[in-house]
Amino acid sequence: MSLEFDQLKNWISEHTRDMVELETMLTKCKALAPENGGDGEWEKCRAIEEYLKSAGIKNLEHYDAPDSRVKEGSRPNLIATIPGNKDDYAIWVCAHMDVVPVGELSAWNTDPWTVTEKDGKIYGRGVEDNQQGLCSGVLAALSFVKQHIIPEHTIKLLFMADEEVGSAYGMNYLIKEHFDIFGKNDRILIPDGGDAKGETIEIAEKNIFWVEFHTIGKQCHGSRPDLGKNAMIAGCDLALRINSLENTFNKQDPLFDPPYSTFQPTKKLSNVDGVNFIPGDDVFCCDCRINPCYTLDEVRTEMKKQVKAVEEKYGVKIEMKELQAEESPATSKDAAVAKELAQAIKTVHGIEPKFIGIGGGTVAAGLRSRGIDAVVWSTMDELAHQPNEYCIIKNIGIDAMTIAWMASEI
Numbered sequence: 482m483s484l485e486f487d488q489l490k491n492w493i494s495e496h497t498r499d500m501v502e503l504e505t506m507l508t509k510c511k512a513l514a515p516e517n518g519g520d521g522e523w524e525k526c527r528a529i530e531e532y533l534k535s536a537g538i539k540n541l542e543h544y545d546a547p548d549s550r551v552k553e554g555s556r557p558n559l560i561a562t563i564p565g566n567k568d569d570y571a572i573w574v575c576a577h578m579d580v581v582p583v584g585e586l587s588a589w590n591t592d593p594w595t596v597t598e599k600d601g602k603i604y605g606r607g608v609e610d611n612q613q614g615l616c617s618g619v620l621a622a623l624s625f626v627k628q629h630i631i632p633e634h635t636i637k638l639l640f641m642a643d644e645e646v647g648s649a650y651g652m653n654y655l656i657k658e659h660f661d662i663f664g665k666n667d668r669i670l671i672p673d674g675g676d677a678k679g680e681t682i683e684i685a686e687k688n689i690f691w692v693e694f695h696t697i698g699k700q701c702h703g704s705r706p707d708l709g710k711n712a713m714i715a716g717c718d719l720a721l722r723i724n725s726l727e728n729t730f731n732k733q734d735p736l737f738d739p740p741y742s743t744f745q746p747t748k749k750l751s752n753v754d755g756v757n758f759i760p761g762d763d764v765f766c767c768d769c770r771i772n773p774c775y776t777l778d779e780v781r782t783e784m785k786k787q788v789k790a791v792e793e794k795y796g797v798k799i800e801m802k803e804l805q806a807e808e809s810p811a812t813s814k815d816a817a818v819a820k821e822l823a824q825a826i827k828t829v830h831g832i833e834p835k836f837i838g839i840g841g842g843t844v845a846a847g848l849r850s851r852g853i854d855a856v857v858w859s860t861m862d863e864l865a866h867q868p869n870e871y872c873i874i875k876n877i878g879i880d881a882m883t884i885a886w887m888a889s890e891i
Contacts, residue, residue, distance in 0.1 A: 489624045489885045490829075496623070497878030500616040501603060503532060504872065505596040507612050508605040512579045514646045515550040522578040522642045526557035529578070529640055533561055533619070537626045540564070544659050546642065546650035556642035556650035560662065563622050565635040565888065570666040570817075572888050573637045574618030575844065577644030577651060577673065580607035581866050588868035601874055608872040610865035614672025615640065616877050617859070621884035632888040634668075644673070644844060647805070652844035656851055663848070668818040668887065669855035671845050672880060679830050679860030679879065684819055685736055685811030685838035686846050688777055690769040691804035692784065694719055698797045700753070700761030712763035713752060715795040720746040722787040723767050729783060734772045736811075736838035742771040743840070766804065770840040777808050809846035811838065816854040825886040830860075830879065 506528055513519020530541060540562040545555040557578070565571075583593040583606050591597040593606040618638045625632050643651035655662065663669070674683055696716040701709030726744040733740040747768045752760035771780060788799045812819055814836050826834040845855040860876040 483890065485630060486886060486889050488628060489630065489889060490882050492624045492628055493620055493878050493881045493885065497620065497874060497881070500620055500877045501596070501598065501874060503616055503619065504603055504605070504608050504612055506532070507615075508596050508607055509594060511594060512607070513582060514579055514643060515548075516646045517582050521548065521551040521553065521556050523551070523553045523557055525578045526559055526640060530559060536623055538563065538622060544655055544662070546654040546658075548650050557640075558642055558651060558655060559640040561622070561638040561640075563625060563632060563636040565632040567634050569634070570664055570668060571635040571637045572668045572884070573639055573663075573670060574614070574621070574884060575639040575641060575652070575669060575671045576615035576618060577611045577641040577844070578615070579643055579645050580610065581645050584866075584868055590869055593870075602871040603874060604869060604871045606870055609861055609870055611644070611673050613861060613872040613877055614859050614880070617672055617880040618884060620877060620881035621888065624881065624885050625888070630889075633890070634888055636888050641844065648844050648847070653847050656847045660851065663853055665853070666817070667853065668821060669845070669848055669853060670818070670822065670884065670887075671843060671855060671857045672859040673843055674839065674841075674857045675859035675861045675863070677860070677862050678832060679826060679858070679876075679883075680832050680834050681837045681858070682819060682822055682826075682834050683839050683843070683845070683857035684814065684816075684836050685773060686809060686842055687737060687742070687770040687772060687838065687840045688775070688808035689842045690771060690777055690780060690806055691766065692769065693764060693766045693802040693804055694723075694788070695800040695802065696763040696797050697800070698761045698763070698795070701759045703757035703759055706759050709759040709761060710796050711759050712797060713760045715791050715797045715799070716763040716765055718794070719787060719791045719799065720765055720767070722791065723784065726780070726783060726787075730771060730775050730780065732772060732774050734774065734838065736836070737772065737840060738837075739840075742769070742775065744769045773808070773811060777806055807842055807846050809849040812845070812849060812854045812856060818854050818856050821887055822856055822858060822883070825883045825890075828890075829883045829886055
């Protein structure tokens, strides 16, 4: 390691605890999407902007997405730039500002909107998801700015809106309306998933397919099923057929856990109010996570075959509605961002990293689908969306060192 990186590393070690102050300030800002009963991320974004300016990071740009549902009329997306010696590519740290609701308040041991520190951890809603990664990026950037060290490559910190409910006003908006902000060779790091050691680099995601099936039959009295068409029975048959597609799309990929595609019936809506009714209307949903070797068009074709078979068997009508459909290619293990992050982890963490895929969805999918390599990585205990969410303070520092290494050593 160079003397310059030693200087950066030492500064980060000495100032990691400063991020507790930032975490505390951000946790007070209830950055909830309208879908979750909130007014968006503007309060939190302004707090971040003021913090960065006071710390010496003044190159700030807004790419806000119009949203008439919130008071400000838009959802904020903020980019902070720390220019480097070379502008051949930028190193991005992309973190989201929004959080999820607290859930059952009685399950919390502390006030979820007030940071509580204990045994090297801080507790509160959002402290890990995604404020830990956000703070690691800020701390890495400040290690250069505060010491007047110019990074070898430009650092860009992206503070996104709307990740928790689909990213329509966050990353997906930026990809659709401002794609030119990303360079083909940029290194995109998304610190929004990981493991306790910081050894797993996520480079692929299963294709996501959420589908609602609405079965329309004929309601009648429970004693005269011959006069009706039981939508629930038809729906249950279809649910089993959809689940059995795990045997049709059965190729396995060891990058993922589980290594196979999953087709799982999940949400079920209420149909009739009494036991003595044959339901003429039935709705259920499926959450399908499909290995990337299959396209969603292949899955659609097979699902429609099953729908038609059930319609003919029971004499019902079935409407199939797509709630979410996302597919993207994997980032190669040989991509520059994957190799450089792996080297940084070896150097800073002293461990051998592993490449993995996940069944969940991240904002990396949209970037990959447009030909931009992106990786998801962080050192965390994965407390996202849980009560008593916490962040291990030292993880903020160790991940900041990893980011600083990438910006200074390559």
